[in-house]
Amino acid sequence: MSIGGSPIFGIGTPLGSIGFINAIFELKNQIDEGIIPEPDIIFVAAGSTGTSAGLTAGCKLLGLKTKVYPVNVSRDIVVNPKNLIRIANKSIKYLRKRDKSIPDVQVNEGDFDMIKGYLGSNYGVKTVKGQEAVDLVYELEGKKLGFKLETTYTGKAMAAMF
Template identity: 35%
Template sequence: MTSNRPLFDAYPQLKDALPWQQLADLPTPVEALANVGANAWIKRDDLSHAVYGGNKIRKLEFILAEVMAQGREHVVTFGATGTNHGVATAMLCQQLGLRCTVLLFDQPESNTVRDNLQRMKKFGAELKFCGSLAHTVMRFYGHPLRLSRKHYFLFAGGSNIAGTLGFINAAFELRQQIEQGQCPMPDKIVVPVGSAATVAGLTIGAAIAGLRTDIVGIRVAPSHLGPIPTCTVATVGQLMKRTCRWLSRNKIALPPIPPPTLIDTYYGEGYGVRTEEGDRATAKFADCGITLDQTYTAKAAAAYLDSIIESSEAQLYWHTYNSRPV
């Protein structure tokens, strides 16, 4: 039987150090993508919740447990107008009786943007439209309630140590599925990279769990905000270092952790701007019954399809986009 907390099974000492609340439907399935290739596999995190899935749910199991353990009552976060993170956070905050405010920056209009704005309103989030990314970030870091003991300020995408631990747990989940024969050991795992916690957690988790696989992140967010790096090898590496320090303080003996791998060439003309490669990937995955979005998963899936062509080894695409209907 596959556990929904394999990280705790491997390291029981973390049960007292790491707040956790079951919010996700785990484990998510691994499936062959026969229409893509004989060596093609997918991890279905789009099915991580019965109402609204995606990769954010895994992070929020740990993040919102931390919120409640600290006695906080109001989560303040930020993202684009079509933020999947904002939807997942609003939904689970409503479920747990927490208030939620989402600061929003503009992104190109799309069905995903319209649907997610509708979802966030449905889940009771307070939405504040801030215009540009730069202005939104300033509003987030300069918020007048920053020192309030009742407010929890959550970085975009749920990318903090708690969120990263959610994807270390995910790597152990995949190891269980491999050991049970549900899929082969992938030579490569391809995943989109925006705020970094997903790729950071999988990179650390694969090393700790002993998975012989390369974690390859496909950058889908701006690399810099002016001169400030926001989605780079260095920013992912910094989150990994903070998380590894936390693990070490909690008596987890770490093996050598590889640096993150980040590919920039599928980003296109901007955040949320569709690409021809992404459109082709969207059509190809639709033939498999998998829905992609133009901002994140289409670009990562395009990279995955190119990688499949170049290799005869098993490769796994980690699907991070919700597939539940509006």
């Protein structure tokens, strides 16, 4: 704002979630082209619910049977079903306002399954389960392919998958 512009906040906002709706459109294109099958589930770390709201809204908009499993890695006041639904539905409303061909659908609690128990003592704090998942994935694939999960988001989401 000091340089005369208006900031766009992307974390846990409807506008920020639209990129993840777009990711589901890309996924649907790959499904339609026979590149991949429709996934049954998507696990995603949820620190603000913005990502999981967008993914859930995208699945709902496109009629995918894929269920999103947000893994809570932040405080319940931020990561909760009510917040996810609010962001998802505001994202859909934002898109519909600009393009009436966007389906008039509403995300509800049955469209996702929030997973708790992986936060640990606080946001960003390592957990035993998360570290074990990081270490296991590194030994099985990461070392060979040159990647390593981290412990705040991906390690905890992977632990929930296990």
